[in-house]
Amino acid sequence: METIQTSAGPISYTDTGGSGPTIVFLHGMLMDGSLWDDTVSALAADHRCVVPTLPMGAHQVPAHPDADLSLPGLARLVADLLAALDLHDVTLVGNDTGGALAQLVVADGAARVSRLVLASCEAFDNVPPGLTGRTLVLTGLLPPRLFGLFMTQMRIRALRRLPVAFGWLTKRGDAHTARWVRPVLRDPAIRRDATRMLRAIRADRDVLNRLAVPRLSAFDGPALVLWARGDRVMPPPHGRRLAELLPNARLVEVDDTATLIPLDQPRVFASAVADFVRTDELIG
Template sequence: MWFTWRMAVIELSAGTIDYEDTGGDGPAVLLLHGLLMDGSLWDAVVPELAGFRCVVPTLPLGAHRRPLPGADLSLPAVARLVTDLVERLDLRDVTLVGNDTGGAVAQLIAADPARAERFSRLMLVSCEAFDNLPPGLTGRTLAVTGKLPPAAFKAFMQQMRLKPMRRLPLAFGWLTKRGDATTARWIRPVLDVPGIAVDTVRVLRAAFADRDLLVRAAAGLPGFDRPAAVVWAAGDRVMPPDHGRRLADLLPQGHLVEVPDSYTLIPLDQPALLAKVVRELAA
């Protein structure tokens, strides 16, 4: 399926970030990734969304390539950065889609009426919710290693160059069944780009400092009275499937879609199926 990417850079209040944009006049879909990931999480989904304007930022969550020294890198700050991006691009009637920690950021936006103004639809895809912060064994490992000094954290991440290490449950092994080639790319900025290891340690410390953040966000989700879908991996070992049902029940127009043969990173494991659900929600 033919489509074009426009790779761009934008200066926001928190700093400079990269994003990709298919452009056009179709309905806008904003796709958010998680911790230690970048926009390439969505590379197999976007070609299936021809006719939509897909905007995919690389957020400062640990696999970004432009350090943001001094910026607030907490999850609420990342949510503000996302709404800043949407305003700068003058996007309206946006379908907001978030997977993994991107789904946590999406919840923070949807739960705040002031931030959610430009978003008309919401999709949460196997993500942190309620008290699952840090999420599972993977998240607990990141929480512990994030307490290390940046140089020591970088030394720990050196092990992730090896596929057997990446496939461990404490790394990406319980996050994706089929996406190892993509996860291998995500660790490179921490190892190769000056300043990113420092940013990543700050991100991890801030992300897990407030364990009740998403409990409070959940309390605000009933106020998002617009079309919503919760898409969850039926065999998820990091994000409890029961959380998907609870999120769908909280959203007044929410419904649950369970995805077979996938772990948390459904955009890597089941991109065509996920794209179909996005099309149905955003059309």
Template sequence: MQVELSAGTVEYTDTGGPGPVVVFVHGLLMDGSLWDGPVAELDGLRRVVPTLPLGAHRHPMREDADLSLPGIASLLAEFLERLDLLDVTLVGVDTGGALVQLLMANGASRVSRVILASCDAFDNFPPGLTGKTLFLTGKLSPGLFGLFMQQMRLRPVRRLPIAFGWLTKRGDAATRDWIRPLLSQAAIRRDTVRLLRAAAASPGILLEAAERLPGFDRPALVVWATEDRVMPPEHGKRLTALLPKGKLVEVADSYTLLPLDQPAEFARLIREFLIRPKVGRPPRGT
């Protein structure tokens, strides 16, 4: 499916159905396929998965599109509005979690619950070696950026800590597919360089958002990978402490991208959170 938004065409999948609406938000250099595993486990829910312009999108954005992190967060809010999605559970991992935090900081009127999973937060922006390397390559021209990224065709390069190696234990097939639009389309490389430069220009943006997170008074589940080497585990605890209705679950045997490394467990936590959002004790697994 596709929807025309102010920045351009955004692809998405929507299972439909009357069940609770869950919207999944991916990270940088990823697309909606990140969520295929959990989505397949969550029958009975309406699962909506956009592919946002974060470097693995297939439709170039308009030349005047705002590809800063706040601009893409606004695009996500516009997406919810255009599809008239209400009482939404918003789930974000990696940079997707940063986008969710920006929406939370601004009220997120259509959102009733959030799940933040191993994501950029506080001063960890850009996060880890992967984020710092990408921000550096964003200083290149789109052409040189494309030449640099050609190395990502090789699995040994993709598995390096400066690439996807510390983001997922088991998801190399997905990461290989994510980089194809960037390698094959000059306009996608242009978009990616623009968003990287815009992000690099606002290093304190998540610290500012964190100051407003205590105002988000709806249920929030924080899910963090105990072996995460990119998103510090203590940030999961700090985010939970900021949220009035926050609960923390830690998941073993996973790097940052829980939807790839632990899809069934992550889906179980989502379902339990939706079924029992007001239970006083944390979900099973804490």
């Protein structure tokens, strides 16, 4: 892991390096960059993969106390990170809330992003997303100490697998979800960051309809919409609508997976992204 200083505080990231096409991967709330481990392993030989862990509740180093942890604030942090690392011609990939951030980044006209991959993510009015997201955001109303006490239940696998926790997000990724809850259990500053983020999301539930949807049609770069067929948190019709809204998009629906496709079907995910980037490179 490397670290870079930003206006929000230090951000940890991995960078596989290399001269191949640059892909930046964004994770969701109460997750870290390990969401992408298997996908990156399959892509790293031919692509430069950059994976930040954003201050969204599973990070290791606290954000600055005055950092903007709203979705627009986190999207600006992503844009700042691309600039700080001097990345160009980026394929920006987002899953779960990472997809919401990716929408906001390109809607704000990020010149460094040339291709977009949205994978089973918040869209339109699905903020916070489904039963899982609404439950999590409600817990964010608790004081940070009580939020931490509530999250101690997530040490128990049976509780992590409930629909109100991670049960509808992944079929096979329980080892990752167990890891993701540890920072809020051990660090009061991470609990503070998590509750601030969750409260900001609850306070602006129309953020994507207001800031992203009206501007996505202006993104004319190639786009891939990857969606879990039968997703119970991110409605599949939203994937179809996003593919229609983006001028140069195609839709791929993935079987035998929940929302977190990189955990449940990493090889399928990596293959779809590699084909998408390769085709665009050949056309370009």
